[in-house]
Amino acid sequence: MPPFSQGDLRPSRPFTADEAWRATVDRPRECVLFFDFDGTLAPVRDDPTAVQPAPKVLAAIDALAGKVRRVAIVSARPVEFLREHFAALHQVDLYGLYGLEHCHNGGDTVTEPAAVPWVPTITKLADRARAELPEGALVEYKRLSVALHYRTAPQLAEQVEAWGRARADELGLKVQSGRMVLELKPPVDRDKGMVIGEAVRDVGCAWYFGDDVSDIKAFTALREREAGDPRFLGVCVAVANPETGQEVSTAADLTISSPEALGDFLTEAVHRFQ
Numbered sequence: 001m002p003p004f005s006q007g008d009l010r011p012s013r014p015f016t017a018d019e020a021w022r023a024t025v026d027r028p029r030e031c032v033l034f035f036d037f038d039g040t041l042a043p044v045r046d047d048p049t050a051v052q053p054a055p056k057v058l059a060a061i062d063a064l065a066g067k068v069r070r071v072a073i074v075s076a077r078p079v080e081f082l083r084e085h086f087a088a089l090h091q092v093d094l095y096g097l098y099g100l101e102h103c104h105n106g107g108d109t110v111t112e113p114a115a116v117p118w119v120p121t122i123t124k125l126a127d128r129a130r131a132e133l134p135e136g137a138l139v140e141y142k143r144l145s146v147a148l149h150y151r152t153a154p155q156l157a158e159q160v161e162a163w164g165r166a167r168a169d170e171l172g173l174k175v176q177s178g179r180m181v182l183e184l185k186p187p188v189d190r191d192k193g194m195v196i197g198e199a200v201r202d203v204g205c206a207w208y209f210g211d212d213v214s215d216i217k218a219f220t221a222l223r224e225r226e227a228g229d230p231r232f233l234g235v236c237v238a239v240a241n242p243e244t245g246q247e248v249s250t251a252a253d254l255t256i257s258s259p260e261a262l263g264d265f266l267t268e269a270v271h272r273f274q
């Protein structure tokens with residue numbers, strides 16, 4: 001079977017990274033690159049406040065932002081956290097808290113209005129989690145969501161999950177599972193799939209790089225966009241990990257072994273545009 005179809009615009013699946021980049025560099029100004037943060041651009045750490053992007057990642061993203069139509073980070077972290085980590089990059093859009101917040105080109109942070117009334121509920125929930133969850137569970141307060149972590153105490157997984165799900169039922173919140181974490185957030189219709197579905201409506205090509213189950217919704221949004229437009233190319237890239245890696249990789253077109261390897265992969269990609 002020839003590697004390309006649709007007038008050489010879209011490689012046939014399964015495709016290699018080389019084939020996907022060739023189809024991308026043919027029309028760079030139609031293409032958008034989306035990146036999840038934790039576990040994708042930044043290696044996982046026990047302490048969520050201690051993470052940093054892997055070597056080469058920032059320089060490569062900065063260079064790619066000058067080559068393609070748009071680069072965006074799509075994360076469960078607050079936009080303010082992302083700003084600190086991408087402060088050196090001015091051409092990157094930031095979607096935080098699964099799209100409840102966003103910021104374009106270093107502008108103001110915009111919060112989804114329907115989520116704002118939930119701040120007091122989330123704040124009280126974080127206090128209650130700190131008081132009621134056993135030692136070893138880590139409570140991360142993010143203004144519009146609370147992440148209940150058990151990475152350093154995996155034996156607490158069941159207890160933390162049960163406590164979190166009970167509080168979600170009680171308070172009418174949504175839950176999102178992740179890598180050794182359960183997150184509670186307002187019942188507002190925003191997730192990574194919705195962010196990507198809206199962002200790719202008027203582009204011809206998009207890549208999404210992610211490592212966690214919430215990123216599969218973004219992959220699905222690219223698949224749906226492709227199904228409706230034979231010219232559109234959506235490239236779904238998983239970053240491997242021992243927790244959610246198998247599930248994410250199965251849903252992806254390509255798999256990269258680690259955030260560090262992604263830094264190399266993106267650095268190499270920059271040269272393809274020259």
Ligand SMILES: O=P(O)(O)OC[C@H]1O[C@H](O[C@H]2O[C@H](CO)[C@@H](O)[C@H](O)[C@H]2O)[C@H](O)[C@@H](O)[C@@H]1O
Binds near residue numbers: 036045076147180
């Ligand atoms: O959408 P993301 O940018 O991937 O954010 C997902 C969650 O990432 C963080 O938690 C994860 O990374 C931590 C630091 O490496 C790690 O300790 C934890 O076990 C992982 O689940 C972040 O702390 C969460 O708020 C995000 O929901």
